[in-house]
Amino acid sequence: MTDEYRPQEIEPKWQKKWEEDGLYHAEIDPSKEKFYALTMLPYPSGDLHIGHWYAMTPSDARARFKRMQGKNVLFPMGFDAFGLPAENAAIQRNIHPKEWTYDNIEHMRKQLKSMGAMFDWDREAISCEPSYYRWTEWFFIQLYEHGLAYRKRAPVDWCPSCNTTLAREQVVGEDRLCERCDTPVIKKELEQWFFRITDYAEELLDFSHLDWPTQVVAMQKNWIGRSEGASVVFHTEEGDPMEVFTTRPDTLWGATFMVLAPEHPLVDKVTTEEHREEVEAYKKQAERQTQIERAAADKEKTGVFTGGYAINPVNEKRIPVWTADYVMMGYGTGAIMGVPAHDERDFNFARRYDLEVIPVIQPEGEEFDGETMEEPYIGPGLMINSGPLTGTLITEGEGHDNPGIMAVIEWLDEKGIGEKGVSYKIQDWLISRQRYWGAPIPMVYCQKCGWNPVPEDELPVLLPEDVKWLPTGESPLKLHPNWKKTTCPECGGPAERETDTMDTFMCSSWYHLRYLSPGYEKAPFKQEEYDYWMPVDTYTGGVEHATMHLIYTRFFHKALRDIGITKGPEPMLQLRNQGQILAPDRQRMSKSRGNVVPPDPLVEEYGADAVRCYLMFGYRWSEGGPWSEENIQGVVRWLHRVWDTFVNKAREGGDVDCPEKVCRDLRRKVHVTLQQVSEDYQRFEFNTVISALMELLNEMNDAVQEGVVGTAAWSEVEDYYLRMLAPAAPHIAEELWTGVLGKPYSIHEQPWPEVDEEATQKETFTLIVQVNGKLRDRIQVPVGISDQEAKEIALESEGAAPYVEDAEVRKVIVVPGRLVNIVV
RNA sequence: GGGGCGGUGGCGGAAUUGGCAGACGCAGGGGACUUAAAAUCCCCCGGUUUAUCCGUGUGGGUUCGACUCCCACCCGCCCUACCA
Secondary structure: OOOOOOHHHHHHHHHHHHHHHOOOOOOOOOOOOEEEEEEOOOOOOOOOOHHHHHHHHHHHHHHHHHHHOOOEEEOOOEEOOOOHHHHHHHHHHOOOHHHHHHHHHHHHHHHHHOOOOOOOHHHOEEOOOHHHHHHHHHHHHHHHHOOOEEEEEEEEEEEOOOOEEEOHHHEEOOOOEEOOOOOEOEEEEEEEEEEOHHHHHHHHOOOOOOEOOHHHHHHHHHHHOOEEEEEEEEEEOOOOEEEEEEOOHHHHHHOOEEEEOOOOOOHHHHOOHHHHHHHHHHHHHHHHHOOOOOOOOOOOOOEEEEEEEEEEOOOOEEEEEEEEOOOOOOOOOOEEEEOHHHOHHHHHHHHHHOOOOOOOEEOOOOOOOOOOOOOOOOOOEEEOOOHHHOOOEEOOOOHHHOHHHHHHHHHHHHHOOEEEEEEOOOOOEEOEEOOOOOOEOOEEEEOOOEEEEOOHHHOOOOOOOOOOOOOOOOOHHHHOOOOOEEEOOOOOOEEEEOOOEEOHHHHHOOHHHHOOOOOOOOOOOOHHHHHHHOOEEEEEEEHHHOOOHHHHHHHHHHHHHHHOOOOOOOOEEEEEEEOEEEOOOOOOOOOOOOOOOOHHHHHHHHOHHHHHHHHHHOOOOOOEEEOOOOOHHHHHHHHHHHHHHHHOHHHOOOOOOOOHHHHHHHHHHHHHHHHHHHHHHHOOOHHHHHHHHHHHHHHHHHHHHOOOOOOHHHHHHHHHHHHHHOOOOHHHHHHHHHHHOOOOOOHHHOOOOOOOHHHHOOOEEEEEEEEOOEEEEEEEEEOOOOHHHHHHHHHHOOOOHHHHOOOOOOEEEEEOOOEEEEEO
16 A cells, blocks of 8 residues: 555546446336436537536536435436537548547547546447437437427528528527527528427426526526517408517507518518519518628618508508518517507607607606607506507506506407417427438428338438538438438338438437437337436536527427326426636637647546546536636645545554543534535535535544544544545545455445434534624633523623623623624 | 626635624745755734724615625626517
8 A cells, every 4th residue: 555645546446446346337226216317418529628527527426425325326428429510520531420420439438437427338328329319210200290390491590601500599699690600690491390399388488397597497488488468460451461469469559550571471462563672672681681790789770661551450540561670570470560659669660760659558647749759658557549448557567467458458359359369489499400410300202192201110210321521511411322212101102211310409308318228229218217217306517508408308308298208297307507617717718719628637647536626626516617727736735635644644543542522523523524515415515515525634634633543433534534525536535445444345335424413512612792793702602501691701701891891781682502792 | 678697805715594704725925844845744814004993896774783685786707689
């Protein structure tokens, strides 16, 4: 046994032994309570980043803590292995995406293993394996057969650089840039496959079964974007219905114009010959507008008059129909009523084009004049100029929170003009990608029979290996000479395969299920595994997935539940997000900035345990912060001190008589620490886990000076210390436990210690003496002291005396076991 | 514009949920050991006019007592955005 801590020697040794012994392999055990701890799987980009360590190693520590608490813990790992970068690498370096991906996986698996995490590699799942994507395809067919997948021609966001369509979630910012390459996105009309996630919008807004961060809940609510109001049908003068959605049906009498989105199908019909040229030009320009970068500040509303008119159904008023690009085809019905007196945008538009402004909501004590008002009025008030509903009180609040609006909707309903309506921002999930490296969409098109799914016994539809890497903009599958040629499952005649592949979010929507039985060939998972392990108890990962993966996977679970494949309301009960580790310069780490901190050299120099512990200690886990090579030294020193205490200091002595008080105090400290550490692991407060262990070590070393080594108290402290340390620093804990103390292998199979409540009790405490709330004295007093005694001690205390002497004591507050505050 | 999170020493961060502000660590200063350095160990470390002092972004409030609760505001980060 060396007397010096050498992580480079002990860490690989234990990793090898743990793996040989299958120490972390999880099996169904009905006698134990299960715990499914899931951490987001990496994309095999090539190298593990310190951010992966930050996300995964504290998650590992917590999974280990749960295991020691007696839970049967499943903590799996895999690779989200389909996706664009593999294809980009293929084009750039002429290497097959499969080869690139598998090389990366092999390398990253090795890196992951250096964490010393309790990943169960027997359950590894890789989404680009045929045995995996066979089931991704199968799920698609399930959704298709239950009416949740459909095909439609739609204007889609298209990245001209990546040559692919993008989901709404992958288009970022005002400039509408591609999430991956920052190229401005353009619109393109294509036949695409969609999932009906909007059918689940309402249910997705129910977070009552979830313990998720408020931030993520807020982001999802925002993303789903539910609005309550009314849908009202206007008609053009020619009698064509024009449905609008409004959250303010109470302002219907103030509608002085209509606006259609430029892409609205009715625009052509309503436009008069006189205005056709102008409207056509505007439409063209609007289309281009989405293609060019829009200046951020330019919010000026533009539009053109179509020459057509509509009839306001509430008062038969004839109002002009305009088209303008501030109305979006993708939200509501793509048509709005313009109420300039009570809407910011409508107001600006009306003033610019000199349209009538009629106020119909009036707060007390105000009288608006449509001609002269300088800004719209958005607030509450009484309805005026509103026919039979004049005088209705409109309060703050939307939909059913607003009785006045509800009264209006009821009236509209009675008259057959409109009805209660709900609108969502969320759109159906577009899953088609014109790419090679993804799971093929298992559909076949026949001239005679239309679209049909590939029969289940023919799955998986395999990707062809012999493809050409040309940046053509078309899917390599489409260009392949014969891959798409097949026969119709219905009539047996010649047919063609769908050449698009699926969005990789489809693969990651169910990976937590594949871990349950990764090799299984009869179904995506074994039922008994599902019944035992699901749902996921704790899910950890980055907040960047809040509106994509985390909505998709909830939808997926709910859709499969309705089909009869999954069970329960939600797939992941508890979610926790780690923050982000920044570069030492406080910038986000990126290859282009060249400030990426690679974990491997750190592991090489300080050991995995030190890196793990520093990532736990140096930050509030949910916040993150800049990497600091300076600060890691504190943790490195601490681990060396731990080693020194257990290996050197504690092996000497034992012949000195140790005062009983030292033992008692040390026992108290260890049990108080145990209390805190248990709570902090539970709450994901990893920084205070480590600081508590540092404090305890400091006290242990003080006690060693007093001759505590050799006592029963010391044995207990040694034992408990290593158990508490084991989740955070699994290697050194194992070495000291098994190798130095000679206790039974493995520490990671030991139970978590129990707090001895009695040992945590103190005999004395520090009584705080305040005068008028200011600290004046601290006095050691016995624990069970009465309020009266405490009061007397405080009044007579040296520190308080000068302030109390010539003053009148008005009141004395006693907080038992804590303080006395004298009010003078 | 809307939403979320946050603001505590030179730095990372604690604070039993309304009761000793600054735990633990980094950096810094001093000392011990050493021929010397590293390592290690010990001491100091919010400010100042050194005292009935000031101090948790700012200003108010509630309270015997506020980093913690309430109101108003300022700043930073993240998400989202012509949402009808």
